[in-house]
């Protein structure tokens with residue numbers, strides 16, 4: 001489908017794997033030039049080269065650690081140098097580890113939030129003026145359903161997600177009058193390396209197979225299966241497009257109907 005995005009420039013973080021990679025692939029198929037970020041350089045370069053080969057787009061891989069301010073600034077500086085501006089930011093790189101109040105040490109909270117909270121906020125802060133200079137744009141935050149479904153075993157993840165939902169909604173108020181639309185997607189269980197790792201870890205803890213853990217996890221999911229990264233990517237690219245011109249401050253689940261609230 002032609003969503004009217006051809007020639008736009010997007011930053012996608014966490015783009016070497018999983019949801020971020022699927023979003024990069026969908027953008028490239030729509031003719032969007034890309035700045036892709038992850039820490040691991042080799043895989044990122046592979047993804048960038050493949051997208052450039054398959055689609056008529058320019059792709060800039062930027063290997064950086066987005067849990068640091070320097071990493072965030074490097075990404076934005078290199079993107080603006082290469083493309084002259086940015087139209088779309090997709091904040092996606094996140095890796096919060098499970099853990100309860102008594103089981104999760106201080107250092108882990110700091111490390112986890114440095115990426116998923118500070119990384120998102122810093123990137124929005126760096127990109128916002130670039131979007132203003134462009135006369136508008138889109139910010140899409142990939143957050144996570146745990147922000148609406150508190151879980152004592154995933155305190156740092158739920159807390160970070162709730163904060164990011166609040167920040168998304170508030171920034172949509174500020175961006176709207178300037179034609180900068182800010183929205184979020186809350187994925188449910190999506191089959192990525194991160195998901196498979198979680199299933200394997202829980203299986204080892206419980207003496208079960210990953211398949212048994214997954215089946216139990218999905219018992220209350222109306223679709224009884226994890227989602228695929230491309231099922232999140234389809235919405236991200238739509239939200240970035242002119243077709244979504246009246247959607248602002250929305251936080252949309254992509255979870256097969258798993259979230260238990262209206």
Ligand SMILES: NC(=O)c1ccc[n+]([C@@H]2O[C@H](COP(=O)([O-])OP(=O)(O)OC[C@H]3O[C@@H](n4cnc5c(N)ncnc54)[C@H](OP(=O)(O)O)[C@@H]3O)[C@@H](O)[C@H]2O)c1
Pocket residue numbers: 013014015016017018019020037038039040041064065066067092093094095096115116142143144145186187188189190191192193194195
């Ligand atoms: N999968 C799910 O079920 C699910 C559910 C709810 C929410 N989410 C959210 O969706 C987002 C993507 O999840 P995913 O499952 O696609 O993850 P994933 O498969 O683990 O991929 C994570 C990506 O982020 C990059 N990354 C990790 N740490 C980074 C850092 N410090 N700086 C820059 N890049 C970094 C990774 O590359 P490097 O390791 O090379 O840096 C990789 O490209 C996350 O924010 C996650 O919380 C996922």
